[in-house]
Amino acid sequence: MSARTAGPPGPSSALSSVLPHGSSRLTRGAGTILFLFVLAVLLAYQYQLRHLEAVGAARLFGLGTPTLAASRAPIVYFGLGRPDAFGLTITPECSSTLLIAPVFLIGGAMLLGRRMTPQRVLAAVGAAAFLLIVGNQLRIGLIAYLISELGFHTGYEWGHLVLGTVVSIVFIGASLTLLVAVLSTGRTHRQRAAA
Template sequence: MALALPRRPAPHARLAVVVLGALAAALVIGNRFYRTAEMVLASGILRLVSGDGVHLAAHRQTIYFGLGSDTAFGLRMSPECTSAFLVLPLLVVGAVMIALRPAITRRVVVALAVAAAAVIAVNQLRVLTLVGLIDWLGTDRGYHWGHTLLGSMVSVIGGAAALVLFVWLSTRRARS
């Protein structure tokens, strides 16, 4: 009777675990830079869809919109509102999955890319929903409803959908 020795993970799997761990650490350490990038993206989208004046104060992670109108408003991306904290657990879980089952490295990396893009898109949708509600309902009611109800619903539903997508893509069997 021969004993089966555990195989060492393939070099690409080890590299993927290290890269995912480094990305997770970078999201925590470079959170301010990440939030700035999110607001740059949001301001670009807002400039495309809005006729109102839009100004980005990147050093503050803030978009000012409605400039030149009676309802000008500044929206700041705070640390708790960033998509980084939804992407971070995906990176950690992905790294653990690859460490435990190196054979699924490619599937997990693809699933992470898709799920992270979905989470980022959902957060952009949340920001745009908030801007739209402020434009529609005014600063007080629009911000309240956009931040506490609709924005939270967009984040929760979108984050859950991204998680389901990640699990489905990373665990499904390849077609024969």
């Protein structure tokens, strides 16, 4: 993520749920293809998705402070109308887009066997991805808050390099834990069949 000082912006400033016996080879195949498709979309349209993240951040933090997302670029502006307004550019490294990609890859791999239903895997991957997005939004908000409190340079250094990184690590860890927890809860299709 990179930060930029800015005046008022111009228009373009920069489950182990159970698989019903024998019913779902097609469903699992479709699920795997869906996950791989999402993975491809995450990589191919990451610029647009980063812009979406900026829009999301602007909407979320706009509840408390004047914010605006750039119309096309992945930039979110904070403190609009004030002399110390600034913008944060969401770069590929600082976006949740590329962090979500491995989660979908894991999801696709989970569907290769018959242990879990696509619904269970979808729930696990969805929950993990959601947590990653939330974590990144909080990170953006934290950086913006520290910049507004500590000044541009100090706030950005602490917000982006230290606390923001810690928030990322915590949320990635929590996301992976949630993924495993949802995947491993419940019974396998064989156990359900036996019951």
